[in-house]
Amino acid sequence: MSTPIQIAMVGNPNSGKSSLFNVLTGLNQKVGNFPGVTVEKKSGKCRLDADTTVEVVDLPGSYSLYPRRMDEWVAYRVLLQQDTEVNPDVVLVVADACNLKRNLLFVSQLIDLKIPTVLALTMLDVAAKKQIKIQPLELQRALGIPVVEVNPRKQTGINTLKKTLLSVKQGIYKPPAFDFIPKLLAPDTIQAAKELFPGMSDYAVVHQLIHYKSFNLPAEKVQRIESIVHQPSFNATRIQADEIIQRYKRIQTILQLVVTQTAIVPKEMLSEKLDKLLLHKSWGYVILLSVLFLLFQSVFWIAEYPMSFIENSFVWIEEWLTPLLPQNQLTNLFLQGVLPGLSGILVFVPQIMILFGLIGLLEETGYMARISFLSDKIMRKVGLNGKSVMPMISGFACAVPAIMSVRNIESQRERLLTILVTPLMSCSARLPVYTILIALVIPGDYIFGVLSLQGLVMMGLYLFGILIALLVARIAKIFIKIKEKSFFVLELPLYKTPRWKNIGYTMLEKAKIFVVDAGKIIMIISLLLWFLSNYGPSKQMESVHQEFKQRIAQNPAQAESLKKVEQAALLQASYAGQAGRIIEPIIKPLGYDWKIGIALITSFAAREVFVGTMATLYSVNGEEDVSTLREKMQTATWSNGNKVYTLATGVSLMLFYLLAMQCMSTLAVVKRETNSWKWPMIQLAYMTALAYLISLAAYQVLSS
Numbered sequence: 001m002s003t004p005i006q007i008a009m010v011g012n013p014n015s016g017k018s019s020l021f022n023v024l025t026g027l028n029q030k031v032g033n034f035p036g037v038t039v040e041k042k043s044g045k046c047r048l049d050a051d052t053t054v055e056v057v058d059l060p061g062s063y064s065l066y067p068r069r070m071d072e073w074v075a076y077r078v079l080l081q082q083d084t085e086v087n088p089d090v091v092l093v094v095a096d097a098c099n100l101k102r103n104l105l106f107v108s109q110l111i112d113l114k115i116p117t118v119l120a121l122t123m124l125d126v127a128a129k130k131q132i133k134i135q136p137l138e139l140q141r142a143l144g145i146p147v148v149e150v151n152p153r154k155q156t157g158i159n160t161l162k163k164t165l166l167s168v169k170q171g172i173y174k175p176p177a178f179d180f181i182p183k184l185l186a187p188d189t190i191q192a193a194k195e196l197f198p199g200m201s202d203y204a205v206v207h208q209l210i211h212y213k214s215f216n217l218p219a220e221k222v223q224r225i226e227s228i229v230h231q232p233s234f235n236a237t238r239i240q241a242d243e244i245i246q247r248y249k250r251i252q253t254i255l256q257l258v259v260t261q262t263a264i265v266p267k268e269m270l271s272e273k274l275d276k277l278l279l280h281k282s283w284g285y286v287i288l289l290s291v292l293f294l295l296f297q298s299v300f301w302i303a304e305y306p307m308s309f310i311e312n313s314f315v316w317i318e319e320w321l322t323p324l325l326p327q328n329q330l331t332n333l334f335l336q337g338v339l340p341g342l343s344g345i346l347v348f349v350p351q352i353m354i355l356f357g358l359i360g361l362l363e364e365t366g367y368m369a370r371i372s373f374l375s376d377k378i379m380r381k382v383g384l385n386g387k388s389v390m391p392m393i394s395g396f397a398c399a400v401p402a403i404m405s406v407r408n409i410e411s412q413r414e415r416l417l418t419i420l421v422t423p424l425m426s427c428s429a430r431l432p433v434y435t436i437l438i439a440l441v442i443p444g445d446y447i448f449g450v451l452s453l454q455g456l457v458m459m460g461l462y463l464f465g466i467l468i469a470l471l472v473a474r475i476a477k478i479f480i481k482i483k484e485k486s487f488f489v490l491e492l493p494l495y496k497t498p499r500w501k502n503i504g505y506t507m508l509e510k511a512k513i514f515v516v517d518a519g520k521i522i523m524i525i526s527l528l529l530w531f532l533s534n535y536g537p538s539k540q541m542e543s544v545h546q547e548f549k550q551r552i553a554q555n556p557a558q559a560e561s562l563k564k565v566e567q568a569a570l571l572q573a574s575y576a577g578q579a580g581r582i583i584e585p586i587i588k589p590l591g592y593d594w595k596i597g598i599a600l601i602t603s604f605a606a607r608e609v610f611v612g613t614m615a616t617l618y619s620v621n622g623e624e625d626v627s628t629l630r631e632k633m634q635t636a637t638w639s640n641g642n643k644v645y646t647l648a649t650g651v652s653l654m655l656f657y658l659l660a661m662q663c664m665s666t667l668a669v670v671k672r673e674t675n676s677w678k679w680p681m682i683q684l685a686y687m688t689a690l691a692y693l694i695s696l697a698a699y700q701v702l703s704s
Contacts, residue, residue, distance in 0.1 A: 337530030395425030441650030
């Protein structure tokens with residue numbers, strides 16, 4: 001077995017790098033963070049031949065070796081051998097054949113680092129449609145590194161690429177002996193610097209001198225570097241400008257040899273035709289709203305049947321097991337703690353899979369980037385830019401990775417504003433809450449026989465979250481006194497046929513994350529709630545038992561109904577009931593009873609715990625004649641006989657969950673991203689106050 005090889009994948013954004021990574025690694029992937037930063041690190045195993053398995057690390061997209069964003073710095077540190085975990089044996093650089101001139105700038109810089117490099121040329125089929133012809137062998141001769149044609153979507157050229165990577169590692173292909181461009185520094189300067197960095201290429205030494213303050217270098221070495229860079233002949237800005245001019249001059253010469261464009265007038269691509277409609281100043285927004293509406297409608301339309309099946313299956317299991325199991329506390333724990341918890345997890349898997357499948361479809365087709373483009377004009381009015389849209393849209397999935405992704409925003413002010421408002425996006429954890437409350441209080445009617453009222457309410461919640469986020473950003477912009485110019489540069493990918501395998505993989509992964517990660521929390525909380533709901537201060541619990549024992553003895557004909565009343569009384573006397581009673585005066589103006597109060601407390605661990613909490617609390621009530629959780633909640637009443645879950649209460653509760661910061665994980669990530677507890681505490685305070693006031697207003701208006 002050969003020594004394990006580490007391959008770093010790099011390339012410009014939208015060059016097909018992620019697609020190629022997925023093909024090479026298949027499902028053998030893992031996701032983590034680079035040490036010390038929240039930038040995502042994707043790595044996976046790839047078998048090059050029968051005896052050689054390698055680790056492929058997908059580095060963040062970069063346009064050149066001069067980093068600006070945090071994620072570009074991650075790739076830069078790896079390539080400059082400053083990363084403690086990733087030290088690649090081979091660099092696989094992916095280049096888009098349609099934009100070869102721009103891509104070759106980065107390729108040429110990698111060549112001069114003298115790291116063994118392979119160039120994978122993608123999108124040759126798209127280039128052919130534009131009547132652009134590239135000669136890969138001529139390009140290979142000109143660059144001095146192996147060039148392989150690949151098509152990740154059709155999985156062609158993959159075996160050739162694997163053989164080439166193996167050959168490069170074995171030393172069959174070596175880095176070019178000569179630099180791509182002439183020396184950037186005077187010979188004596190280079191010689192002095194190379195003594196500090198033995199074994200590095202001349203070009204790598206130049207970068208060490210330019211960015212030495214960003215690297216972890218010994219104090220003695222820093223002193224010697226400063227004696228070089230402080231010389232009048234050393235000017236980092238001039239060196240970079242000269243380098244770019246020289247590189248593009250040689251790249252232009254190479255392109256004249258290897259690229260032929262037969263069309264005198266460039267042929268209009270299908271993507272360009274579609275953009276005329278989808279990015280139209282009026283119709284573009286109409287289409288965007290229609291797409292979002294269909295997305296949320298589908299969550300109800302498609303998921304209704306599997307959800308009902310799962311829900312009814314758990315009811316059947318409980319009814320089947322109840323007479324078979326012995327009547328003791330262990331059985332009680334299983335039937336009223338474990339089963340409701342499992343039901344609260346699995347019943348929402350269909351909706352989560354459908355939602356993420358549809359979001360994946362938008363990403364795969366290339367439409368998601370158009371959403372950023374369309375939104376830039378609106379974003380700028382509130383102090384953000386189009387790049388803020390992607391983290392905010394990602395917030396529909398989960399605020400934690402969404403907040404991590406703000407590193408792509410260059411402006412510190414816009415980055416902070418995006419962090420502050422992203423948790424207002426309705427994440428997938430809120431989806432179970434919305435679903436059960438909408439089913440409870442919103443009729444299943446159709447407007448014009450087509451538009452589902454429940455679907456409209458669901459979309460309204462998402463849009464209301466966006467509106468509040470924009471208003472908060474507009475107000476926060478006044479108080480955040482960071483003044484800096486920002487620019488919005490976005491490369492729109494071509495429209496593509498979705499890869500259903502990738503979408504299916506995403507759906508399964510998101511479902512797995514929900515079941516495993518959120519499910520663990522839900523089950524722990526469900527079991528804890530079972531304990532808190534079944535046990536309480538011994539004197540009070542015993543008093544309830546004695547009271548109902550006497551009442552049953554006096555009225556044996558009403559024994560069954562009195563036992564149900566006893567269960568409700570015991571629940572009120574339990575630890576859970578007492579906790580709910582303590583906060584009930586605060587939340588009663590919102591229309592919430594003490595059971596909802598318990599759910600609000602437990603939801604700080606994870607919002608989706610709301611459903612598991614309700615399932616546990618209502619199953620403890622012992623209402624065996626009611627089949628599902630929704631039906632149990634529909635029959636819930638106040639002490640005066642009025643229904644708990646009215647339209648006013650349901651809307652108030654949905655708005656509270658929409659606006660409140662009920663996620664400890666998000667607060668922790670905000671602290672990490674801002675390196676301060678100041679901003680997460682501000683976030684917690686303003687979101688809680690906003691949720692309370694708007695929920696109070698909604699309840700008072702609808703109940704009047």
